[in-house]
Amino acid sequence: MIEDKNQSRTSLSDLGEFGLIEHLTKNFTIKQSSTIKGVGDDAAILNFKSKHIVVTTDLLVENVHFDLSYMPLKHLGYKAIMVNLSDVYAMNATATQVTVSIALSNRFPLEAIEELYAGIETASQIYNVDIVGGDTTSSTKGLIISVTAIGEIDSNDIVYRNGAKPNDLLVVTGDLGAAYMGLQVLEREKEVFKVNPNNQPDLDAYTYIIERQLKPEARKDIVKLLKDLNVKPTSMIDISDGLSSEIIHICKQSNVGVELYENKIPLDPQVISTCEEFNIDSTTIALNGGEDYELLMTISQEDFPKIKGNPNLTVIGYMTEKEKGMHLVTRGETLIPLIAKGWNALNDQE
Amino acid sequence: MIEDKNQSRTSLSDLGEFGLIEHLTKNFTIKQSSTIKGVGDDAAILNFKSKHIVVTTDLLVENVHFDLSYMPLKHLGYKAIMVNLSDVYAMNATATQVTVSIALSNRFPLEAIEELYAGIETASQIYNVDIVGGDTTSSTKGLIISVTAIGEIDSNDIVYRNGAKPNDLLVVTGDLGAAYMGLQVLEREKEVFKVNPNNQPDLDAYTYIIERQLKPEARKDIVKLLKDLNVKPTSMIDISDGLSSEIIHICKQSNVGVELYENKIPLDPQVISTCEEFNIDSTTIALNGGEDYELLMTISQEDFPKIKGNPNLTVIGYMTEKEKGMHLVTRGETLIPLIAKGWNALNDQE
Structure with a gap:
């Protein structure tokens, strides 16, 4: 019998989907007062009171948007958040929450996904946004990350793309x-x-x-x-x-x-x-x-x-x-x- | 020279990403008063006034969640919306907006994506939700659909998973x-x-x-x-x-x-x-x-x-x-x- 020398690899199917989500989300903290309920129910509940809400989403696909041969997973997680927050800031808004969905093939061990989530969590800490939901599933090939970012803004502060005037x-x-x-x-x-x-x-x-x-x-x-x-x-x-x-x-x-x-x-x-x-x-x-x-x-x-x-x-x-x-x-x-x-x-x- | 008999296939690369998004989103209408700005900027702008907000997201991957050999694309688009709205209703809330991101390989002609979007649009009409954003990109293999659904609810009406009591x-x-x-x-x-x-x-x-x-x-x-x-x-x-x-x-x-x-x-x-x-x-x-x-x-x-x-x-x-x-x-x-x-x-x- 051949022994598995790579003891640090935990198979994702050992954990199961619910186990994986629980494992990955157990350390998530709530930082925003607008987050009433984060992960753990059918949906997140948010309360922005009189503020307007900003919503944007982006999809990152392995070998289209990133190449894991030189992109460390931790950086990839961080970048996936940045790409979306950037769109929130482009409205002149404050980013407050994100949802993160990932699909991945069984070639990734748990430790790889932990790396990815470490980057996502670091970004959420530094940029002060709550991770309030997501979906974790399998793919037939490669890694796919879908992030939706949510932000808040006073209606007077919103900056669209369509307000430029001659001489600006x-x-x-x-x-x-x-x-x-x-x-x-x-x-x-x-x-x-x-x-x-x-x-x-x-x-x-x-x-x-x-x-x-x-x-x-x-x-x-x-x-x-x-x-x-x-x-x-x-x-x-x-x-x-x-x-x-x-x-x-x-x-x-x-x-x-x-x-x-x-x-x-x-x-x-x-x-x-x-x-x-x-x-x-x-x-x-x-x-x-x-x-x-x-x-x-x-x-x-x-x-x-x-x-x-x-x-x-x-x-x-x-x-x-x-x-x-x-x-x-x-x-x-x-x-x-x-x-x-x-x-x-x-x-x-x- | 071999003639292309399949005249109804339009290559996605002919349109380009911006062209595709414009083509797919040009008929989207705004039905919800909470939608201030839908597609067309860095992010959507929403205003729910005193209501709480519900956010949920799901990722559907070809050959994991659906098989195109018997799933018509129009139905798939419809189902992708249903899967997410179902989570909003499970909070006892009203669904109001969705974002839809898709990644697809070049094996799909434009007509296939139009079918997919026809299903998405039909669902959004019947369920009275606005499509306010998304991302369209390529995949190296297969079709991936990521939907985020947003809803509104009076805080008194929210139903979580954790309120069941003995004898209920x-x-x-x-x-x-x-x-x-x-x-x-x-x-x-x-x-x-x-x-x-x-x-x-x-x-x-x-x-x-x-x-x-x-x-x-x-x-x-x-x-x-x-x-x-x-x-x-x-x-x-x-x-x-x-x-x-x-x-x-x-x-x-x-x-x-x-x-x-x-x-x-x-x-x-x-x-x-x-x-x-x-x-x-x-x-x-x-x-x-x-x-x-x-x-x-x-x-x-x-x-x-x-x-x-x-x-x-x-x-x-x-x-x-x-x-x-x-x-x-x-x-x-x-x-x-x-x-x-x-x-x-x-x-x-x-």
Whole structure:
């Protein structure tokens, strides 16, 4: 008889579905006063009193949205929450609850799912959201994570995508393109590893961009900053598909045009150096890279003094009349029409 | 060159993700006054004023929860909504909104997804819920549907699983075991079809049980009925995993025992005859079959006159002190301990 040497692997079928859910949720704590009842009944009960409620949902599929050969499960759990909270913050709201559903094949032992949930729990602690429900089931192939995030907001504070006006400033948080370049480095190392599994990669030059890919942070701090600065954007969206695609969403929904200045787009030095190494144009990456989870907003010109010089906010262009179209103004002062290449999940697979 | 004769297939990649979402959501209408903003922004905005909010979510995975070889996509879309609304009704609440995320491989043409959405939309019309968000992405294999349902309720009306008291009556809606037996018939016909694809099955004797499997209805009517009868159950749960498993949930969460009478369990004649045909014990099916989406509740004895004789509600037992345990009282008056075999998704696959 062959002995199982891998003693730390607990089979999911040993626990059963109810056992698994109980095991995974037993440490969940309630932090929000709006959570009346979390996990453990047919549904969660929430009470937001006079506040409006924000609801958003995203689905992450193995080998479409993430690759477990370089994505640690703990990071994946964390990122699954970030992706959704980012949408809540893009409404200028406070995230309060999430539900998390996972489907997984029997190739995952309990310990792997504990890792995933550890990341989910860490995110919920840091971002102060309650995990109030979910579903755990099997898949015939791979891991699928579905998160729904809920938030609260005073109706006066809501910022939609459709409020941009001509002459408003186009403002972005943080820097762009890093998550995409981090992914390129990880993909390259995966190929190197396939050829020579003993190769020890030196990734010191890429720590920032790899972290941006593996452990992005949603910009909760920006919602607070805008409140502190007494600035209410005229429109806002989060950057998940790429700057270009998100600007076009705002323009179309707000019926305005835009002039985006290439030389204003914030790039981290690691993005620039890695782009040079990979021989890719860094502007193309910033425009189309995706997964940055920064916030893109338009603000009225009169609010400019309030944000001027703030290191978190960069003015990258301004909105125009719709008839003027949507353009990138290059370093050579040429106008190029903006196109949404974005990150098109439906074209990404074979 | 081989011509594509199948002119009605539109590739999903022709449309792209944004195109697909726009195409699928363009006909969605808003029916609920609590829906301030539906699809089209980073998140939906809802306003429930003084009401409490109910949130529940479920994930359906191809070849785990459904088999497209006999499940029409329109029915699948409908059923995905029912599964979630059932949880909202189990809190005694009114369902108001859903979000629907789907991941699908490129083997599905646009027309297939339109079918799926047609079922989702039909359900949302009939059950008066708004579709306020979702995510559409690709999968490497099969179809995955994630639905989050939201409802509203006055805080006084909420019914949890943990309120059952000794001497309360155990009451179930509708009849049990039909969905499971419908599945058995469909599985058998699939095997027959594999052997002889020209065989025309005669399913007339199974119409009710097949419909229970393919097109279940959530018991929205019961929430209204209970209100009309002025009955507030002391506990309630929906029957998705099987009667036995749900009774045990109520007992454990309410700290009570139960005596369930075998001869009181409501069975449709088609269930009885099909069980005989398959040589399965019908009580076992009712206890463990699952997917019935009926409501199981406990009500105070003093409410009995209000429900007496109502064809929608069957008293099947009563709650006891916890120490007396959880038992099935058989037709032969023998006490058998209740065991949750349920429908364990995690053991169901290879």
